[in-house]
Amino acid sequence: xxxxxxxxxxxxxxxxxxxxxxxxxxxxxxxxxxxxxxxxxxxxxxxxxxxxxxxxxxxxxxxxxxxxxxxxxxxxxxxxxxxxxxxxxxxxxxxxxxxxxxxxxxxxxxxxxxxxxxxxxxxxxxxxxxxxxxxxxxxxxxxxxxxxxxxxxxxxxxxxxxxxxxxxxxxxxxxxxxxxxxxxxxxxxxxxxxxxxxxxxxxxxxxxxxxxxxxxxxxxxxxxxxxxxxxxxxxx
Amino acid sequence: xxxxxxxxxxxxxxxxxxxxxxxxxxxxxxxxxxxxxxxxxxxxxxxxxxxxxxxxxxxxxxxxxxxxxxxxxxxxxxxxxxxxxxxxxxxxxxxxxxxxxxxxxxxxxxxxxxxxxxxxxxxxxxxxxxxxxxxxxxxxxxxxxxxxxxxxxxxxxxxxxxxxxxxxxxxxxxxxxxxxxxxxxxxxxxxxxxxxxxxxxxxxxxxxxxxxxxxxxxxxxxxxxxxxxxxxxxxx
DNA sequence: GCGCAAAAAATTGTATACAATTTCGCCGCC
DNA sequence: GGCGGCGAAATTGTATACAATTTTTTGCGC
Numbered sequence: 001x002x003x004x005x006x007x008x009x010x011x012x013x014x015x016x017x018x019x020x021x022x023x024x025x026x027x028x029x030x031x032x033x034x035x036x037x038x039x040x041x042x043x044x045x046x047x048x049x050x051x052x053x054x055x056x057x058x059x060x061x062x063x064x065x066x067x068x069x070x071x072x073x074x075x076x077x078x079x080x081x082x083x084x085x086x087x088x089x090x091x092x093x094x095x096x097x098x099x100x101x102x103x104x105x106x107x108x109x110x111x112x113x114x115x116x117x118x119x120x121x122x123x124x125x126x127x128x129x130x131x132x133x134x135x136x137x138x139x140x141x142x143x144x145x146x147x148x149x150x151x152x153x154x155x156x157x158x159x160x161x162x163x164x165x166x167x168x169x170x171x172x173x174x175x176x177x178x179x180x181x182x183x184x185x186x187x188x189x190x191x192x193x194x195x196x197x198x199x200x201x202x203x204x205x206x207x208x209x210x211x212x213x214x215x216x217x218x219x220x221x222x223x224x225x226x227x228x229x230x231x232x233x234x235x236x
Numbered sequence: 237x238x239x240x241x242x243x244x245x246x247x248x249x250x251x252x253x254x255x256x257x258x259x260x261x262x263x264x265x266x267x268x269x270x271x272x273x274x275x276x277x278x279x280x281x282x283x284x285x286x287x288x289x290x291x292x293x294x295x296x297x298x299x300x301x302x303x304x305x306x307x308x309x310x311x312x313x314x315x316x317x318x319x320x321x322x323x324x325x326x327x328x329x330x331x332x333x334x335x336x337x338x339x340x341x342x343x344x345x346x347x348x349x350x351x352x353x354x355x356x357x358x359x360x361x362x363x364x365x366x367x368x369x370x371x372x373x374x375x376x377x378x379x380x381x382x383x384x385x386x387x388x389x390x391x392x393x394x395x396x397x398x399x400x401x402x403x404x405x406x407x408x409x410x411x412x413x414x415x416x417x418x419x420x421x422x423x424x425x426x427x428x429x430x431x432x433x434x435x436x437x438x439x440x441x442x443x444x445x446x447x448x449x450x451x452x453x454x455x456x457x458x459x460x461x462x463x464x465x466x467x468x469x470x471x472x
Numbered sequence: 473g474c475g476c477a478a479a480a481a482a483t484t485g486t487a488t489a490c491a492a493t494t495t496c497g498c499c500g501c502c
Numbered sequence: 503g504g505c506g507g508c509g510a511a512a513t514t515g516t517a518t519a520c521a522a523t524t525t526t527t528t529g530c531g532c
Contacts, residue, residue: 016309016485016486017485017486018485018486041512041513041514042513042514043512043513043514051486051487052486052487052488053487053488053513053514054485054486054487054488055485055486055487057514057515058297061294061297061298062297062301065298065301067394073252073493073514073515074492074493074494074513074514074515075493075494075495075513075514076494076513076514077514086393089391089392089393089394089395090394092340092392092395093392093394093395093398096333096336096337096340096392096395097332097333097336100332100333100336101332104328104332156325156328156329156332157322157325158303158325158326158329158402158405159325159328159329159332162329162398166394169394252515252516253515253516254515254516277482277483277484278483278484279482279483279484287516287517288516288517288518289483289484289517289518290515290516290517290518291515291516291517293484293485309484309485309523310483310484310485310522310523310524311483311484311523311524311525312483312484312524313484
């Protein structure tokens with residue numbers, strides 16, 4: 001597979017301790033092992049990974065640039081807790097960029113790429129039929145990976161990195177506001193998108209992608225929670 | 237003006253030393269006071285701002301996340317030196333997102349926003365008629381600001397921040413590969429885009445924006461430099 | 473003068489120490 | 503029982519120290 005960041009991956013073999021800690025925390029967030037709002041103290045992180053606060057701090061700062069962690073001056077770092085408005089913006093951003101990424105990917109896609117996407121779909125389907133929290137988490141990851149793989153195929157490292165951020169932040173939003181217990185990514189919708197790409201019907205593929213994103217968003221309950229709580233309190 | 241990051245700006249009044257240093261360095265890069273490839277040692281940066289290496293390091297790390305600085309393990313930090321391929325990707329990313337941002341901005345734009353955009357155009361025009369390096373730099377900044385203001389009007393903080401990164405990185409690319417001495421942003425093109433937005437002809441506005449971005453990119457000389465150098469050497 | 477090896481200097485990576493700020497726990501009062 | 507004040511503990515912000523790595527300088531031989 002062609003990859004715009006293949007060169008960077010060679011570089012990443014020289015990655016620092018802070019980057020490894022960042023990656024581990026990101027994974028824990030995306031896989032819902034760390035909940036939105038969780039306090040991440042530098043000491044705790046440092047102790048957990050057997051490093052000093054220096055590396056913990058660097059890792060948390062890096063995650064704050066990605067929007068996964070919120071660092072508040074003098075108060076510490078927390079797993080980000082996106083507001084409903086922020087959630088809307090994340091999905092608006094996805095609607096804005098994903099069709100374009102899809103078009104770029106479709107222009108460059110190879111049969112091997114298609115195979116890999118299909119393989120990912122199989123894996124997704126397999127995880128859906130499994131029970132347990134671990135399978136749920138892996139399923140969430142696999143479904144996000146579909147979008148990330150398209151971004152990778154597009155060959156634009158900048159868009160790929162942006163997409164990585166959007167997907168990670170989406171998973172936070174879904175963890176917070178999702179109403180269904182599934183991954184919220186319609187498994188069959190991924191298949192339909194691939195099929196449309198294969199038949200070179202890009203308008204249809206983009207339409208399906210937008211529908212897919214809307215579907216994910218529709219599953220979220222983004223009503224203002226505080227207002228709702230008060231309203232319900234007085235109606236009882 | 238409505239701004240998606242107005243709340244964050246209140247927060248930024250509590251910004252740390254590292255963030256102020258990051259901002260100062262970013263400005264120096266964007267305004268071409270720091271050239272692509274310049275080494276930025278932690279000690280030098282710390283001495284320059286009268287802080288220890290800790291804050292310098294944090295600032296440089298932040299800038300590396302934005303793509304303006306390249307941090308190489310054990311070797312130090314350098315003002316980024318985008319390759320021709322990277323340059324192409326930056327402009328491809330702009331072509332992908334800017335029409336969408338423009339449409340979102342157009343949907344929300346107020347007469348006050350239009351006034352402000354026009355004011356920016358006036359300023360751009362004024363700077364164009366001035367001589368000197370300082371005016372050149374300010375002109376470059378003002379022309380990038382047009383794009384940033386549209387992103388701000390769009391009301392999506394995530395897209396706004398991404399656009400900030402793209403504009404900053406574009407200015408590095410233009411500094412490196414630009415052939416004309418002007419800002420490369422066609423001043424009259426900004427005006428045409430505003431006019432199209434005002435008449436609600438968004439298809440035309442988007443077309444103009446794409447043309448505008450293409451115009452900027454066309455002014456770049458992205459041929460591989462080394463090959464060209466050797467070729468010329470043997471032809472002499 | 474050039475190339476190589478070794479030493480010295482500079483710089484980066486990380487831990488630790490100290491200063492500043494926030495949070496927590498306890499106590500007294502209403 | 504709740505609130506406020508105060509002191510202690512915890513945590514964050516930043517400088518400094520030490521270890522590791524890279525770069526530069528020096529000395530020597532050809």
